[in-house]
Amino acid sequence: WGATRRDNSSSREEPRTKRRIMLLMSDTGGGHRASAEALKAALDELYPGAIETWIVDLFAEIAGPPFRSLPKQYAFMAKKPWLWRAVWAYGRIPITRRMTEEFGNLVSHRGLRDAIEAFKPDMLVSVHPLCQTLTLRVLHAMGMRDRIPFVTVVTDLGGAHPTWFHPDVDRCFVPTEAVAKIARRCGVEDSVLRIVGLPVRPSFWQESRDKFSVRRKLGLVPNAPAVLIIGGGDGVGGVGPVARAVAKRLGASEKSMKSQVVVICGKNENLKRELLATDFPVPVRVEGYVNNMSEWMAACDTIVTKAGPGTIAEALIRGLPIILSAYLPGQETGNVPFVTDAGVGSFSRDPAEIAETVASWFSDETKLQEMSKKARAMGRPRATYDIARSIGDLLFSRGNTGLKDLRGPELQILSF
Incomplete structure (x- = not known):
C-alpha cells in the first residue's frame, strides 16, 4: 500500500469530496475477496462518485510475519482437513486465541496504523474473521474509535468462528439466524445485528435469462438437463472422481441421451487436461477458471460442490438443488445441515x-422442481444491496470533521 500512502500524503491539504471506506479481507479462500468486491460494486452503484473504497488484504499487504504468509498457509491447510480442524479448535480456546491476538498486535499494529493514517478512512468494514480485534485495538490506540465506524460482514453461512464477533462493532451483518445466535453469545448486541444474507457477485443480483437461452449461448444442448460440478477456485473438492462417476451413471440410465454434465475445474489445469482427454458416455463440458459462474448456474438443473458459503448462496439464488461433496471442518461444517x-x-x-x-x-x-422452488425461496439476491445501503446510511449519518456532506438528491432513491 506504499503507493496509496504517498498519493494520500501528497494531497493531504486538498478538500475531501468522497467518503472513504477501507474494506479489510484476506485471500484465505476465494469468498472473502469476492464479498469485498461485491460490496464495493454495490456501493459504487448506490452512491456514484460519493465513496472511495480500498480493498486491502490485511495479512498479505499489512501484517508482519508470520501472518503475512497466511493466505499461502491457508491454501496448504485447506487440503489437509485434520490440520485445519486443529487450527480451528486452537482459535476457539479463549486463552490460545488471546495469545495469538497479542502476538498479532505486536507484529502488525504499526503497519495497520500506518495504513489507516495514509488512507484516512471514514469507515472500516471487515469481511474476514481475523480483522476485528486487531483493527479495533489500533483504532482505540489512535484515539479514532469514536470517529470511525467499524462494520463486520460475516461471510460464513451455517456457523461462524468466534473471531468474527466483537462487542465493540457498530454493525454486524450476518446471513442467518444460526450465525446471529453465535454473535449474541459472543457479546454482540441485537441493536447492531442485521440478518440480511450473504454478499454475492453482481451477476447474481438480477434474474437470469431463461435456461434454454443461456444453454444456447454457452454451447450446451438446449433441451437436456445439466448437472454442474465444481470445487473451489483452486479446483479442490474431488471434482475428477465425481465427474467420472456422474457421467458413467447418467450414461447407464434410460435418459442418457437427454442429460449433460458441466465441470468447472477452477485453476486446476491438470484436472482440466485429464477430463478433456476422457471419453465420456454423455456430453461433458469441461471448463477451467470462469468469470461467468452465474450463467453456468443458470444453465444447469443441479450442482455438486464443496460446502463453500458463497457457492451455496449463489446456487440458492439460481434455484439449484445442491449436492455437497466436501466441507472444511469447523467453518463449513454448519453449511451441511x-x-x-x-x-x-x-x-x-x-x-x-x-x-x-x-x-x-x-x-x-417433479421432485427436482420442488427442490428448485425451495432453493430459490431461500436465495437472497438483494443482500449485497441491503448491506451496502445500510453501510451508506451509517457512513453518511456520521458527522466527520472536514468532510463535505455528500447526501444529495441522487442519493434519495435507494429503496427497492
Whole structure:
C-alpha cells in the first residue's frame, strides 16, 4: 500500500469530496475477496462518485510475519482437513486465541496504523474473521474509535468462528439466524445485528435469462438437463472422481441421451487436461477458471460442490438443488445441515452415491422442481444491496470533521 500512502500524503491539504471506506479481507479462500468486491460494486452503484473504497488484504499487504504468509498457509491447510480442524479448535480456546491476538498486535499494529493514517478512512468494514480485534485495538490506540465506524460482514453461512464477533462493532451483518445466535453469545448486541444474507457477485443480483437461452449461448444442448460440478477456485473438492462417476451413471440410465454434465475445474489445469482427454458416455463440458459462474448456474438443473458459503448462496439464488461433496471442518461444517435440513440438497463424499442422487433427481422432474422452488425461496439476491445501503446510511449519518456532506438528491432513491 506504499503507493496509496504517498498519493494520500501528497494531497493531504486538498478538500475531501468522497467518503472513504477501507474494506479489510484476506485471500484465505476465494469468498472473502469476492464479498469485498461485491460490496464495493454495490456501493459504487448506490452512491456514484460519493465513496472511495480500498480493498486491502490485511495479512498479505499489512501484517508482519508470520501472518503475512497466511493466505499461502491457508491454501496448504485447506487440503489437509485434520490440520485445519486443529487450527480451528486452537482459535476457539479463549486463552490460545488471546495469545495469538497479542502476538498479532505486536507484529502488525504499526503497519495497520500506518495504513489507516495514509488512507484516512471514514469507515472500516471487515469481511474476514481475523480483522476485528486487531483493527479495533489500533483504532482505540489512535484515539479514532469514536470517529470511525467499524462494520463486520460475516461471510460464513451455517456457523461462524468466534473471531468474527466483537462487542465493540457498530454493525454486524450476518446471513442467518444460526450465525446471529453465535454473535449474541459472543457479546454482540441485537441493536447492531442485521440478518440480511450473504454478499454475492453482481451477476447474481438480477434474474437470469431463461435456461434454454443461456444453454444456447454457452454451447450446451438446449433441451437436456445439466448437472454442474465444481470445487473451489483452486479446483479442490474431488471434482475428477465425481465427474467420472456422474457421467458413467447418467450414461447407464434410460435418459442418457437427454442429460449433460458441466465441470468447472477452477485453476486446476491438470484436472482440466485429464477430463478433456476422457471419453465420456454423455456430453461433458469441461471448463477451467470462469468469470461467468452465474450463467453456468443458470444453465444447469443441479450442482455438486464443496460446502463453500458463497457457492451455496449463489446456487440458492439460481434455484439449484445442491449436492455437497466436501466441507472444511469447523467453518463449513454448519453449511451441511443448512442445506440438508432445508430440503434443498444432500451430502455425500462418495462419488457413486453422488452420481446415483443426480440420476434419481433427473428421473423425477417433479421432485427436482420442488427442490428448485425451495432453493430459490431461500436465495437472497438483494443482500449485497441491503448491506451496502445500510453501510451508506451509517457512513453518511456520521458527522466527520472536514468532510463535505455528500447526501444529495441522487442519493434519495435507494429503496427497492
